[in-house]
Amino acid sequence: MATSIKIDDTLKSRVHQLANQRHRSPQGMIQEAIEQYIEREEARERFKQEALASWQSYQETGRHLSGQEVRTWLNTWGTDDEKQIPECHK
Template sequence: MATSLKIDDDLKSRVQQLASQRQRSAHWIMLEAIKQYVDREEAQESFKREALASWSAYQETGRHLTGQEVRTWLSTWGADDEKAMPECHE
């Protein structure tokens, strides 16, 4: 799918300068920038959906872990006595 993109002269110059510094084409720089933006925005949307689902589940059940419980559990990661995730509670 071919798509044209209009950018102002200043941005075009910046892209061309960066492309030259990186020994890449301006086309590659622009595609990479768009890919990284889309990846970041998709990840943000996924995080938002997951957070809303978690909030909904909490509102329905009241089951949760406190921040301190999570921090205590995470502090054991990689240790010889690594703990299993604590059980959620009301």
């Protein structure tokens, strides 16, 4: 599906200048920029939805880990005494 977008002359000039410096086509640069933006925003939305689901679960069950419990667990990562994730509790 082809889609056209309008950009102002200043941005168009910047895209063309950078594309020339990188030996790429302006269209390729624009497509890559849009893809990176969409991927970043999709990841941000997944993170937000996961956080909302976690908050909902906490409100329903009260089960959680404290920040100190998580830090203590993470501090064992990569050591000979690496621990399993602690159990959530009320």
